Amino acid sequence: MASAPSKLYSDDVSLVVVLLDTNPFFWSSSSLSFSQFLTHVLAFFNAILTLNQLNQVVVIATGYNSCDYVYDSSSTGNQSVGNGRMPSLCATLLQNLEEFMNKDEQLGKQEPEGRIACSLLSGSLSMALCYIQRVFRSGLLHPQPRILCLQGSPDGPEQYVAIMNAIFSAQRSMVPIDSCYLGAQNSAFLQQASYITGGVHHKPQQLDGLFQYLLTIFGTDLHSRNFLQLPKPVGVDFRASCFCHKNTIDMGYICSVCLSIYCKHLKKCSTCGSVFGQAQTQSDEPSATNRKRKTTDA
Amino acid sequence: MSGAAQVTKRAKYKISVKDPGTTGALRMNDQKLMFMPDNRNSGAKLVVEFKSIQGHKYTKEGSNKPPLINLANAQGGSYIFEFDSYSDLHVCRDFVSKVLEKSKETPNAALEKSAVKLPDEQLSEEEMQLRIKLLQENSELQKLHRQFVGGNILTEAEFWAARKKLLDRDPSKKSKQRVGFKSAMISDIRPATDGRTNKVTFSLTPEIILQIFAEKPAVHRAFLNFVPNKMTEMEFWTKYCRAEYLSRTKNYHAVVAEAAEDEELAVFLKEDDILANEVRKKIRRVDPTLDMEADEGDDYTHLPDHGIFRDGTKESNELQSEHYRRTLLQDLNRHAAVVLEGRTIDVEREDSTRALAEALARSKRGNEGADNNANEERLDRTPRVAEIEDLQAPHCLPLAPLSIKDAREYFDSQQANTLKASRDSQASMKCSLSRQEAYGSVRDAISEIKDMGLSDPIVNPEVALKVYSGLTHNISSIKYHLGKNPRETVLDRLPSATKEKLLYHWMSIQELLKHFWSSYPITTPYLYSKVNRLKDALSNIYPQLEVYFWPEFTAFA
Numbered sequence: 135m136a137s138a139p140s141k142l143y144s145d146d147v148s149l150v151v152v153l154l155d156t157n158p159f160f161w162s163s164s165s166l167s168f169s170q171f172l173t174h175v176l177a178f179f180n181a182i183l184t185l186n187q188l189n190q191v192v193v194i195a196t197g198y199n200s201c202d203y204v205y206d207s208s209s210t211g212n213q214s215v216g217n218g219r220m221p222s223l224c225a226t227l228l229q230n231l232e233e234f235m236n237k238d239e240q241l242g243k244q245e246p247e248g249r250i251a252c253s254l255l256s257g258s259l260s261m262a263l264c265y266i267q268r269v270f271r272s273g274l275l276h277p278q279p280r281i282l283c284l285q286g287s288p289d290g291p292e293q294y295v296a297i298m299n300a301i302f303s304a305q306r307s308m309v310p311i312d313s314c315y316l317g318a319q320n321s322a323f324l325q326q327a328s329y330i331t332g333g334v335h336h337k338p339q340q341l342d343g344l345f346q347y348l349l350t351i352f353g354t355d356l357h358s359r360n361f362l363q364l365p366k367p368v369g370v371d372f373r374a375s376c377f378c379h380k381n382t383i384d385m386g387y388i389c390s391v392c393l394s395i396y397c398k399h400l401k402k403c404s405t406c407g408s409v410f411g412q413a414q415t416q417s418d419e420p421s422a423t424n425r426k427r428k429t430t431d432a
Numbered sequence: 433m434s435g436a437a438q439v440t441k442r443a444k445y446k447i448s449v450k451d452p453g454t455t456g457a458l459r460m461n462d463q464k465l466m467f468m469p470d471n472r473n474s475g476a477k478l479v480v481e482f483k484s485i486q487g488h489k490y491t492k493e494g495s496n497k498p499p500l501i502n503l504a505n506a507q508g509g510s511y512i513f514e515f516d517s518y519s520d521l522h523v524c525r526d527f528v529s530k531v532l533e534k535s536k537e538t539p540n541a542a543l544e545k546s547a548v549k550l551p552d553e554q555l556s557e558e559e560m561q562l563r564i565k566l567l568q569e570n571s572e573l574q575k576l577h578r579q580f581v582g583g584n585i586l587t588e589a590e591f592w593a594a595r596k597k598l599l600d601r602d603p604s605k606k607s608k609q610r611v612g613f614k615s616a617m618i619s620d621i622r623p624a625t626d627g628r629t630n631k632v633t634f635s636l637t638p639e640i641i642l643q644i645f646a647e648k649p650a651v652h653r654a655f656l657n658f659v660p661n662k663m664t665e666m667e668f669w670t671k672y673c674r675a676e677y678l679s680r681t682k683n684y685h686a687v688v689a690e691a692a693e694d695e696e697l698a699v700f701l702k703e704d705d706i707l708a709n710e711v712r713k714k715i716r717r718v719d720p721t722l723d724m725e726a727d728e729g730d731d732y733t734h735l736p737d738h739g740i741f742r743d744g745t746k747e748s749n750e751l752q753s754e755h756y757r758r759t760l761l762q763d764l765n766r767h768a769a770v771v772l773e774g775r776t777i778d779v780e781r782e783d784s785t786r787a788l789a790e791a792l793a794r795s796k797r798g799n800e801g802a803d804n805n806a807n808e809e810r811l812d813r814t815p816r817v818a819e820i821e822d823l824q825a826p827h828c829l830p831l832a833p834l835s836i837k838d839a840r841e842y843f844d845s846q847q848a849n850t851l852k853a854s855r856d857s858q859a860s861m862k863c864s865l866s867r868q869e870a871y872g873s874v875r876d877a878i879s880e881i882k883d884m885g886l887s888d889p890i891v892n893p894e895v896a897l898k899v900y901s902g903l904t905h906n907i908s909s910i911k912y913h914l915g916k917n918p919r920e921t922v923l924d925r926l927p928s929a930t931k932e933k934l935l936y937h938w939m940s941i942q943e944l945l946k947h948f949w950s951s952y953p954i955t956t957p958y959l960y961s962k963v964n965r966l967k968d969a970l971s972n973i974y975p976q977l978e979v980y981f982w983p984e985f986t987a988f989a
Contacts, residue, residue, distance in 0.1 A: 158870035161877075168877035170887070177890045220885050232878050239871045343899035345891045350903055363907050391834060406836050 145357040147277040149190040149269060150182055151262040154204070155316075156195045156235065157253040157287045164286060166316065166341040174345040175284065176224045181349055183207060183223070190277055192265060193227060194258045195234050196285070198251055199241040201258040203265075204230040252290030255283070255323070259300040259311075266309055278356045279309055280333065286316035289323045291380035301327045310334075312352050316341060322371040322382070329370045336365055377405065438462075439527045441520045445469070445478060446512040449500070458513055460527055462534075465503075467513070480511060482531050490525050501525060562599060563592065575936070576943055585969045586947060590962070594946060613771045617763070618643055623677065634673040641785055644672075645792050646770045647763075649706035654699045655789050663696070665785055675700035707766065717807060720814055937973060944970050 154175065161168040179191050193205040205227040259281070266279040281304065304311055310333035313324035320337070328335035338347045354362055373382045376397035387396045392406040402409050438461035444453035445467050456469035467478035480503070489502040499521035503511045515521045567574045580586040592599060618640050623632040645652040651672065659668050675697050678687050691698040865873070926934070948966045951959045 156874065158867075158874040159865070162865050162870045162873045168874055169880045172877070172881050173886050173890055176881075176886060224886065225882075228878055228882050232875065235871060235875055235878070239867070242867065338899075339902060340895060340899055343891055343895040346896040346899040347903070350900065365903060365907050366910050392836065406834055 146355040147186055147188045148182075148355040149192070149266070149277040149279040151192045151194065151265060151279065151281045152179070153255070153258045153262060153281065153283045153285070154193055154195050155253050155255075155285045155287055156197050156231070156238070157251065158198065158235070159251050160253070160287045160317065164316070166344070170342070171316075171344070172228075174348065176227065177345055178348040178353070179207075179223060179227075180221065182353060185353070185355070188277060192262075194261055195231060196253045196255055196258040197234065197238040198253055199238050201254050201261055202234050202237070203261070204234055251287070252293070253285070253287040254293075255285060255287075255290070256293040256296035256300060259283075259297065259304075263300060263303055263307070263309070266307065270307070280356060281309060281311045282352055283311060283313040283324060283327070284316065285313065285321065285324060288317060288319055289321050291375040291382060294323070294375040294380065295377070297323050297327070301330050304331045308332075310356065314338065314344075314347065314352060316344075320371060322373060325367060325370045326372060329367075334364050335367055439523060441515060441524055443467070443513040443515050443520075443524075446500075446514060449512060451512075453512075453514055458524070460524065460531070462531060478511065480505065482528075485528075485532060488525065488528050488532070490521060501528070503528065559599070566599075572939065576940065579940060580943065580969075583969075585944075585965050586962075590947060594943075594950075612775055613643060613646075615768075615771055617767050623673070632673075632677060634669075634676075636669060638785070638788065642788060642792070643770070645789055646773075647766050648704055649710075649796075650704040651700060652789060652792065653706065654696070655785075656793060658696065659786065671697050672700050717810065719810060937977060941970070941973060 152175075161171070179193070182191055183189055189207075191205070191207045192203065195202055195204045205223070207223065262281050266281075269276050269279055301311065304327075309331065311327045311331045312333040313321070313328050313335045315321045315324055315335070315337045325335050327333070334351055336347065336351055338344055351364055354364065373384050374386075374395050375382050376386055377394045378396055378398075378400075381397060383395070383397045387399055388394070389396070389403040389406065389408060389410075391408045392403065394403060394405040396403075400410065438459060440457060440459045442455070443458040444455050445458075446453035454469045454471070456467055459466045459468070462482075464479055464481045466480075469477060484505045485503050487504050489504070491497040491500045499515040499518045501513050501515070501521060501524055503513075505511070513524075515524065567577055577591060581588055581591050623634045625632050645655070655668060659665050663671075671694070674690075678690055679701060687701055691701050944966050948963065948970070951963050951966075954960050954963060
């Protein structure tokens with residue numbers, strides 16, 4: 135019996151975990167309306183599932199206050215709800231999405247203060263990685279997982295550490311993170327994520343052709359990527375954000391014990407409590423070295 | 433200076449001073465001198481290149497001797513010419529000295545002119561030779577030398593100061609690769625047998641003797657002890673060959689009998705005790721901390737006879753002749769070990785066998801000291817590494833453990849900071865809707881789809897085409913700029929002439945920068961002028977680069 139399933143599991147079976155950005159503040163001010171976006175995305179999911187019988191799609195909604203699983207194509211509880219106007223995939227997904235939005239609204243209390251709030255990308259990345267780990271431990275035969283990030287909200291610098299941790303663990307488990315950024319600015323986190331894990335990052339020029347972008351670039355499975363040419367970014371924005379103010383910086387100070395990044399010289403590291411030595415007194419050397427003395431901390 | 437390109441005078445060619453000599457005409461020009469005898473058939477015609485003339489001697493005017501000039505050539509011979517008068521002699525002498533001076537110069541001038549001694553630096557002849565040789569061998573170095581020293585940017589001394597390592601090398605001290613031992617066992621000498629006279633002849637060359645000494649240290653020791661005290665070399669080797677012959681006959685009883693008779697012969701026949709000692713030492717030296725894992729392939733216990741096929745019928749118990757039994761396997765192993773150790777002395781250098789033996793003994797003694805140290809180190813390490821981890825006390829390292837303060841406080845409490853900070857950051861589209869409105873619009877969108885279903889067509893065909901062609905153009909242009917192979921560099925895609933020019937400029941810039949930075953801090957006016965020179969040279973390179981590369985640069989922009 136071991137031979138039959140292995141014949142079905144060819145090289146190009148993929149499990150795509152999609153992180154869908156449902157930040158209402160972004161979508162209400164985006165040039166692409168949410169319903170159009172959903173149209174493209176749902177058709178894309180259908181396309182992935184038709185590519186191979188064993189392909190799997192899992193959708194995680196990245197909300198403003200919370201994240202949750204919205205759809206899993208391998209679960210057997212997909213009843214056909216509503217009218218017969220659309221395949222059950224879409225119906226189930228939309229239903230779950232609506233419920234999620236309601237819950238998300240309940241959780242939030244604050245009004246955002248005049249800028250586009252960021253969605254909880256770090257949370258949904260972590261959930262995706264946990265799901266993939268479970269798939270890895272399910273046995274020898276499993277599809278090749280990858281993460282697809284459909285994000286429009288800007289980067290939240292307060293999530294820098296969490297996102298970097300998630301990226302490194304994805305790199306360790308060899309799970310590529312593809313990212314499609316729909317917002318106006320550039321997203322440094324997503325560029326770094328795709329670069330470090332070996333995925334593809336793309337910022338579509340024409341949002342009304344999103345479906346074409348998704349099919350051409352993000353629909354390819356991992357095995358075929360060895361002999362396909364996908365768009366490569368010319369450069370990657372590698373700037374980190376400092377731990378004290380969460381500003382994006384390109385030159386700063388680093389604690390030599392715990393490697394936390396600071397934008398200005400501190401006497402004591404706020405993460406691990408190590409005390410640093412005397413700084414150079416001249417002001418024309420902004421990047422003084424962090425000499426520190428190890429002390430036992432109670 | 434006399435501007436004569438050639439000189440012709442009547443002279444007599446003499447083999448030696450007493451020789452009457454043959455009369456003829458002597459003609460000299462820049463390259464060579466020619467002597468034509470009057471009598472064409474006398475056979476004393478002479479054509480000599482000035483290159484082979486080392487020096488010249490001549491008789492003084494005031495003396496009573498006839499006017500002679502003696503030209504010495506490189507091989508030690510000499511050509512003696514007698515002239516009619518002293519004035520002729522002077523003319524020829526001047527000419528010869530002029531030509532000889534010039535010819536001494538030319539090998540140096542053939543190289544770059546800048547290989548000239550500086551007045552403030554005294555170079556010996558061989559240092560000059562070494563520098564010239566280095567320049568001749570390395571064309572890159574020659575180019576740099578010509579550019580900088582020839583262009584008066586660097587002085588000779590500065591140029592070579594950066595390359596002390598090259599100059600220190602004394603070529604005669606370079607150790608040459610020695611030919612190793614042959615892997616065939618030549619010490620296993622076979623005699624030539626003469627059936628008629630029943631004589632057996634062994635032939636020993638120094639090479640064979642060296643191998644015998646290396647492989648059989650007992651024989652080596654015996655040689656050092658017996659010769660020349662107890663017996664001559666000839667006798668020693670006769671005994672040795674007799675022992676070899678006997679052991680080859682496999683007649684153990686004869687071997688035992690002979691050994692009992694002749695004490696010295698016994699030395700050759702019995703087991704080599706030096707070797708036995710060495711083997712015992714080696715066994716003790718085996719590292720017990722070596723991790724050797726056994727796997728299924730090592731399981732020989734389940735095979736009959738432990739995997740070795742033996743026929744026990746042929747074994748005979750010859751206890752008493754155990755001493756004199758030598759197996760082929762032992763000999764082969766010993767030979768292999770000696771070959772791999774390598775050769776430490778040259779056979780040709782030693783004149784006698786005695787000297788050979790002593791040299792070998794000396795080299796062996798040198799190796800012993802190192803072994804003891806390694807042994808001690810190993811003994812030290814064994815108890816340390818073989819410790820069982822579970823039974824150890826916990827390591828108290830003198831380091832403070834890393835303590836990360838409350839992680840939650842770090843991750844979560846930064847919200848307030850960010851709101852404050854990012855309010856004046858990038859001007860993104862401001863959200864004008866309130867929360868309720870925002871959520872409401874999203875919910876409306878969802879219900880809209882639910883009612884309407886997915887739009888048809890999902891994507892407008894023209895838009896799709898535009899997207900598709902944009903993507904392919906993007907991919908192909910990136911491929912053009914960055915190359916298909918991520919490891920391919922920009923350099924590889926330039927034409928080779930351009931690439932070489934670029935690398936040449938890079939090399940000269942490296943050299944200039946090296947000298948530039950080594951002159952800091954500027955403490956003397958000499959350094960100051962040097963730095964200025966280098967600065968000018970560096971700034972001259974920019975316009976050169978622009979001239980070459982501007983068209984290529986614009987293509988990549």
